[in-house]
Amino acid sequence: MSGSRPGRVVIVGASLAGLLGAESLRRMGFTGSLTIVGDEPHEPYDRPPLSKAALTDWVPPEHTGLPRLADLGDVDWRLGVAATALDRRAREVVLADGTRLPYDRVLVATGVPTGPGPMPNRRRWRGCGASGPGRIPG
Amino acid sequence: MKIVVDLAVCQGYAQCAFLAPDAFRIYGEEALLYDPQPDDELRERVVQAAAACPVQAISVERGQR
Numbered sequence: 001m002s003g004s005r006p007g008r009v010v011i012v013g014a015s016l017a018g019l020l021g022a023e024s025l026r027r028m029g030f031t032g033s034l035t036i037v038g039d040e041p042h043e044p045y046d047r048p049p050l051s052k053a054a055l056t057d058w059v060p061p062e063h064t065g066l067p068r069l070a071d072l073g074d075v076d077w078r079l080g081v082a083a084t085a086l087d088r089r090a091r092e093v094v095l096a097d098g099t100r101l102p103y104d105r106v107l108v109a110t111g112v113p114t115g116p117g118p119m120p121n122r123r124r125w126r127g128c129g130a131s132g133p134g135r136i137p138g
Numbered sequence: 139m140k141i142v143v144d145l146a147v148c149q150g151y152a153q154c155a156f157l158a159p160d161a162f163r164i165y166g167e168e169a170l171l172y173d174p175q176p177d178d179e180l181r182e183r184v185v186q187a188a189a190a191c192p193v194q195a196i197s198v199e200r201g202q203r
Contacts (some may be wrong), residue, residue: 048145053171058163063175067140067199075201 007032010093010101012083013109014038015045016066021107023070034075035101037093039082083110139181140199141188148165154196155185162187171175 009025011018014036023032038044044066054061078095085094086108092100141161148166154161161167161176161184176184 009192014162046142049174050174052165053173057169058169059173060173063173065140065175067142067174069195069199071198 005030006034007104008102009034009105010087011036011107011109012093013107013111014040014043014077014079014084015109015111016047017109017111019044019068020108021068021109022072022075023068027093028069031073032104034072035079035103036075036079037083037095039080041080043077043079062104063113065066087131139178139182140175141172141184142174142197143170144195144197145170147190149193149195151192153190153192157187157190157195158183 005028007030009030009032011034012023015038018036018038022036025034042065044067045064047064049059049064050061052091053059056065078099078101081099082096083093084096087094087100090100090102091104092102093106094100142160148170150170152164152170154172154192155164155170157200158176158180161173161180163171165171185198188194188198
């Protein structure tokens with residue numbers, strides 16, 4: 001891909017995948033408008049340290065913002081408002097506050113919600129991890 | 139400065155922990171802990187640590203912010 005590539009891209013999801021998608025677009029020459037939607041009020045942050053360096057009080061949790069590894073240029077950040085619908089006919093992303101964001105291309109990078117895992121032997125796991133990061137006994 | 143380590147790539151070689159112990163620590167035998175936002179005065183050491191990583195798991199944001 002080379003040359004100037006305009007257009008409107010809306011990225012739904014403002015975490016690792018959304019940020020890397022935005023960086024890749026810019027790195028590959030996308031010059032159009034870039035909108036990143038995230039339901040959390042935070043700019044993209046790094047999750048693994050939350051359960052390690054931040055949990056052990058080594059670093060404050062607000063110090064976990066992800067680095068910018070490419071110049072993102074102008075980005076319209078829509079943080080703290082969830083995307084609730086994708087209107088493919090109108091080519092618009094609909095936000096929880098009713099805003100409609102028109103797009104030429106949309107990247108859905110929302111990840112998945114966390115939930116209880118399939119742990120048949122749940123009693124065995126109880127209490128693990130309560131004393132800081134370490135290896136859960138197999 | 140901001141950094142990120144791809145923990146799926148990290149193999150626990152611990153070169154970073156030797157070169158920039160204020161930003162990278164090995165917990166136990168192989169778990170890496172890192173400060174995602176180390177002080178700017180550590181930049182040179184952190185850049186060295188990123189360069190020394192055998193699997194190139196460390197990314198460092200360029201320039202000052």
